[in-house]
Amino acid sequence: MKFKVFDTSLEGRGHAIGSFTLEDLMNDWLSKHKNVDIKSVHMQECLNGQLIVLVMYEEKRNRHLQQKKFNLSEGEDPNEFMKNHDVVNVSTLRDEGWDELTTVVTYEDEEND
Structure with missing residues (x-):
């Protein structure tokens, strides 16, 4: 699991592509990662009411599914x-005509490691 911190004190500041909002920045970033959990902290006294957001995430992987x-x-x-x-x-699954039981296992292959 990895962590990313977003800080509202950055909101509205120019950057290479122009100005942005924290929401835009987070939505763009989250679309590229697998979100695990999001926690926010409102820091009134220390940072003039700024909001800091901690995102716990995993890297997205290309899934190659197979069945056996x-x-x-x-x-x-x-x-x-x-x-x-x-x-x-x-x-x-049960084959109605033959009364056979078949189990189908769907799994990720090892190419994703």
């Missing part, structure tokens, strides 16, 4: 596979 099927009726067990992979979703 396990036939439970034939004794295939997906549990060991799921222990060793970054699992996103698990669905168990």
Whole structure:
């Protein structure tokens, strides 16, 4: 997890592209990162009522999802596979005509590390 601090004392000051608002700056920045949590602190006495915002985030990653099927009726067990992979979703389906159970595991491949 990483941290980013935004300070309202910067709001309205010119910068290379021109003036900006804290809201514009935060929205642009958050669109490029995975937000975990946002905390704000209102500092009346120290900074003349300025607001400081702390954003906890993770870098966004390109997700490459894959699926693997396990036939439970034939004794295939997906549990060991799921222990060793970054699992996103698990669905168990029953084939109405054959009474077979199939588990489909959706996971992120290792190219994202």
